[in-house]
Amino acid sequence: MSKLRVAVLGAKGRIGSEAARAVEAAEDLELVAALDQHDTLETLTASGAQVAVDLTHPDSVMGNLDFCVGHGIHAVVGTTGWNDERLARLTSWLEASPETGVLVAPNFSIGAVLTMKFSQSAARYFESVEVIELHHPNKADAPSGTAGRTAQLIAAARQEAQLPPQPDATVTGLEGARGADVDGVRVHSVRLRGLLAHQEVIFGGEGETLTVRHDSLHHSSFMPGILLGVRRVVSTPGLTYGLEHFLDLS
Ligand SMILES: NC(=O)C1=CN([C@@H]2O[C@H](COP(=O)(O)OP(=O)(O)OC[C@H]3O[C@@H](n4cnc5c(N)ncnc54)[C@H](OP(=O)(O)O)[C@@H]3O)[C@@H](O)[C@H]2O)C=CC1
Numbered sequence: 001m002s003k004l005r006v007a008v009l010g011a012k013g014r015i016g017s018e019a020a021r022a023v024e025a026a027e028d029l030e031l032v033a034a035l036d037q038h039d040t041l042e043t044l045t046a047s048g049a050q051v052a053v054d055l056t057h058p059d060s061v062m063g064n065l066d067f068c069v070g071h072g073i074h075a076v077v078g079t080t081g082w083n084d085e086r087l088a089r090l091t092s093w094l095e096a097s098p099e100t101g102v103l104v105a106p107n108f109s110i111g112a113v114l115t116m117k118f119s120q121s122a123a124r125y126f127e128s129v130e131v132i133e134l135h136h137p138n139k140a141d142a143p144s145g146t147a148g149r150t151a152q153l154i155a156a157a158r159q160e161a162q163l164p165p166q167p168d169a170t171v172t173g174l175e176g177a178r179g180a181d182v183d184g185v186r187v188h189s190v191r192l193r194g195l196l197a198h199q200e201v202i203f204g205g206e207g208e209t210l211t212v213r214h215d216s217l218h219h220s221s222f223m224p225g226i227l228l229g230v231r232r233v234v235s236t237p238g239l240t241y242g243l244e245h246f247l248d249l250s
């Protein structure tokens with residue numbers, strides 16, 4: 001059987017370099033292009049890439065996807081910076097290229113995906129919840145894509161359960177002290193040398209708290225999810241938002 005032809009964008013970066021090695025090591029995949037800043041996207045078409053893995057920068061990802069979808073190249077995207085407007089733009093490109101698939105995954109690690117799922121399940125039972133994400137200081141975006149998505153899922157679960165807004169008596173304080181407000185859920189970002197990617201979701205109710213914590217200790221934690229995404233996206237046209245859709249989590 002012929003190997004799936006894969007390109008990595010951001011191949012000199014922290015996660016992109018690890019992803020390029022993981023693709024090379026997979027028997028059913030062939031790394032046909034490894035692009036970084038200033039390389040031409042034409043290499044994707046010239047190399048016959050069937051899937052592009054984007055692990056670049058929030059400022060770069062939309063241009064890369066415009067090219068990929070426009071040329072019928074499937075994409076697996078870990079790059080952050082997503083919002084409703086960007087997702088809508090990507091969806092409209094995909095409508096014009098209906099056989100192309102794009103997976104946008106806020107986090108490729110199984111533990112982080114489960115953190116989101118457990119948090120979504122727990123949300124309706126607690127009066128209060130806050131998210132704390134902790135990352136290395138070279139990270140460009142805050143809050144992390146994972147934390148933003150976690151907060152959105154929690155907020156949606158709270159709304160579905162018709163919970164009232166969270167109690168918070170704060171009327172005075174330093175700007176930023178209460179974190180960012182994502183759909184009514186506070187998200188706090190820590191940037192610290194020595195860390196990689198970590199998240200805590202703390203729920204509070206009468207006389208108790210529940211903490212769901214996940215730690216990515218090495219970029220290898222993201223590789224099984226990236227490889228799964230590459231294998232599945234070629235037969236999943238349209239936009240898939242979240243790796244959970246490629247996992248049997250029920
Ligand atoms: N979804 C997930 O599970 C994960 C997602 N991420 C996300 O992946 C992204 C990259 O993270 P990280 O590896 O730490 O960042 P790095 O800065 O280490 O790597 C990004 C690389 O992409 C390069 N780059 C920038 N623009 C382009 C472009 N247009 N084409 C090709 N290459 C480009 C950068 O070059 P230069 O430095 O010269 O600009 C750099 O080499 C971030 O958004 C991060 O949040 C990270 C880990 C897991």
Ligand SMILES: O=C(O)C1=N[C@H](C(=O)O)C[C@H](O)C1
Pocket residue numbers: 080106107108135139140143144145146147196197198
């Ligand atoms: O920049 C990182 O490192 C990571 N980015 C993703 C995010 O913003 O959620 C995934 C993971 O947290 C690592």
